[in-house]
Amino acid sequence: xxxxxxxxxxxxxxxxxxxxxxxxxxxxxxxxxxxxxxxxxxxxxxxxxxxxxxxxxxxxxxxxxxxxxxxxxxxxxxxxxxxxxxxxxxxxxxxxxxxxxxxxxxxxxxxxxxxxxxxxxxxxxxxxxxxxxxxxxxxxxxxxxxxxxxxxxxxxxxxxxxxxxxxxxxxxxxxxxxxxxxxxxxxxxxxxxxxxxxxxxxxxxxxxxxxxxxxxxxxxxxxxxxxxxxxxxxxxxxxxxxxxxxxxxxxxxxxxxxxxxxxxxxxxxxxxxxxxxxxxxxxxxxxxxxxxx
Amino acid sequence: xxxxxxxxxxxxxxxxxxxxxxxxxxxxxxxxxxxxxxxxxxxxxxxxxxxxxxxxxxxxxxxxxxxxxxxxxxxxxxxxxxxxxxxxxxxxxxxxxxxxxxxxxxxxxxxxxxxxxxxxxxxxxxxxxxxxxxxxxxxxxxxxxxxxxxxxxxxxxxxxxxxxxxxxxxxxxxxxxxxxxxxxxxxxxxxxxxxxxxxxxxxxxxxxxxxxxxxxxxxxxxxxxxxxxxxxxxxxxxxxxxxxxxxxxxx
Numbered sequence: 001x002x003x004x005x006x007x008x009x010x011x012x013x014x015x016x017x018x019x020x021x022x023x024x025x026x027x028x029x030x031x032x033x034x035x036x037x038x039x040x041x042x043x044x045x046x047x048x049x050x051x052x053x054x055x056x057x058x059x060x061x062x063x064x065x066x067x068x069x070x071x072x073x074x075x076x077x078x079x080x081x082x083x084x085x086x087x088x089x090x091x092x093x094x095x096x097x098x099x100x101x102x103x104x105x106x107x108x109x110x111x112x113x114x115x116x117x118x119x120x121x122x123x124x125x126x127x128x129x130x131x132x133x134x135x136x137x138x139x140x141x142x143x144x145x146x147x148x149x150x151x152x153x154x155x156x157x158x159x160x161x162x163x164x165x166x167x168x169x170x171x172x173x174x175x176x177x178x179x180x181x182x183x184x185x186x187x188x189x190x191x192x193x194x195x196x197x198x199x200x201x202x203x204x205x206x207x208x209x210x211x212x213x214x215x216x217x218x219x220x221x222x223x224x225x226x227x228x229x230x231x232x233x234x235x236x237x238x239x240x241x242x243x244x245x246x247x248x249x250x251x252x253x254x255x256x257x258x259x260x261x262x263x264x265x266x267x268x269x270x271x272x273x274x275x276x277x278x279x280x281x282x283x284x285x286x287x288x289x290x291x292x293x
Numbered sequence: 294x295x296x297x298x299x300x301x302x303x304x305x306x307x308x309x310x311x312x313x314x315x316x317x318x319x320x321x322x323x324x325x326x327x328x329x330x331x332x333x334x335x336x337x338x339x340x341x342x343x344x345x346x347x348x349x350x351x352x353x354x355x356x357x358x359x360x361x362x363x364x365x366x367x368x369x370x371x372x373x374x375x376x377x378x379x380x381x382x383x384x385x386x387x388x389x390x391x392x393x394x395x396x397x398x399x400x401x402x403x404x405x406x407x408x409x410x411x412x413x414x415x416x417x418x419x420x421x422x423x424x425x426x427x428x429x430x431x432x433x434x435x436x437x438x439x440x441x442x443x444x445x446x447x448x449x450x451x452x453x454x455x456x457x458x459x460x461x462x463x464x465x466x467x468x469x470x471x472x473x474x475x476x477x478x479x480x481x482x483x484x485x486x487x488x489x490x491x492x493x494x495x496x497x498x499x500x501x502x503x504x505x506x507x508x509x510x511x512x513x514x515x516x517x518x519x520x521x522x523x524x525x526x527x528x529x530x531x532x533x534x535x536x537x538x539x540x541x542x543x544x
């Protein structure tokens with residue numbers, strides 16, 4: 001819900017009008033990402049002492065309106081503190097997220113007036129309803145860049161299966177089918193099965209299982225390009241070829257590329273290491289995620 | 294059964310070649326496997342779901358029943374997953390092909406000479422086009438009807454869905470308004486409609502309903518509606534309906 005320049009039925013502090021003069025209202029929003037949420041730290045400041053007074057007396061509040069057109073998500077977070085934070089489940093956002101910052105009326109206000117009103121409003125007062133906009137800061141947007149969702153999507157060319165061979169290594173990789181199959185020894189597979197339901201663990205599994213398998217595949221493609229003929233009809237090969245092309249690499253010419261397999265893998269999957277370390281940090285500190293609905 | 298997504302390249306191909314493929318949209322059976330000549334046009338997701346047996350009928354009268362079927366089977370989809378065009382395009386072109394042929398037949402979008410009257414009209418039903426695409430795609434709309442109105446706290450969890458789908462115009466008019474993205478606002482409007490129907494004063498007249506939606510939108514230009522408690526939103530809606538309703542003297 002971006003606020004476009006408009007005329008309100010009462011004076012509103014904004015960059016696009018001079019309804020209130022000699023004061024301003026600014027907001028900053030810092031988004032960060034964990035394994036399953038987008039977290040926002042919001043900071044507000046106003047030099048309008050009259051609005052600040054309304055906030056101090058509970059008649060107004062700071063508010064952030066969040067709207068994501070693609071996922072049809074829309075909500076409001078508000079506080080009487082100039083600094084507050086909130087979280088949104090990652091699955092609720094995708095693509096451009098519009099963030100609007102306000103000072104809103106928390107209650108009906110009879111006779112709203114301010115010493116900062118433009119002289120045109122001298123002596124005038126207004127009836128304000130709960131939820132009315134009293135000040136609006138510059139529109140902001142945030143790209144929910146699918147960094148988290150990609151962790152679910154990339155493995156669509158990976159499959160994790162048990163290796164029932166008695167002498168199975170802890171981890172092995174098979175490339176003979178349409179998916180890159182990550183084979184885990186049976187006891188490791190059992191542990192994986194127990195833990196995989198916890199979404200907070202997904203970045204860790206990504207780093208532990210998908211990344212080494214991806215680096216292994218890239219090593220083969222780099223060092224044994226002649227083996228490509230064995231794979232080029234496989235679904236994983238086609239997907240990987242497309243992903244590599246999007247990242248500026250040609251799958252049949254990786255042997256000529258100076259970038260290491262580790263570097264290429266990170267370009268393909270968006271550097272999951274920080275996410276997995278953050279997930280470990282969250283787990284070790286007992287952080288738990290709460291939905292906002 | 295696992296949910297499938299259409300491959301991005303295949304999706305682009307179909308959208309790009311819609312004019313050339315228009316006659317295929319009249320075929321009785323899904324045709325993508327032949328069109329893509331054996332190469333896989335879809336990717337299986339990890340999302341499981343039970344078979345969905347939609348009522349294949351051209352009438353909107355079955356939208357409620359079909360919405361209940363789709364949403365009940367796919368309630369576990371996240372909004373992010375359910376906003377993915379690859380998912381709904383795969384469904385409209387495969388497992389729900391027969392439903393699409395019955396409810397949104399391509400013939401409706403063709404001239405007598407078999408040419409597309411409007412590429413956009415067909416595209417909005419079989420793909421997800423634009424910001425309102427999710428409530429226009431033939432199958433996605435059924436899921437989103439459920440998502441915005443399903444209420445776990447009610448004895449009949451689809452009670453508000455029933456109200457919303459009483460008339461097509463109500464559903465479209467609400468869902469295409471931005472305020473409907475807030476479930477509290479959405480439910481406030483639907484609860485008022487339900488209460489009015491219960492008391493024998495239904496408010497479904499098309500012109501008046503549109504005026505009500507325009508009124509809520511205009512209020513939203515000054516007031517952040519999301520900041521209002523449910524009872525205040527309901528009061529606002531009731532007050533406006535009182536002015537608009539031919540039964541206003543019943544209040």
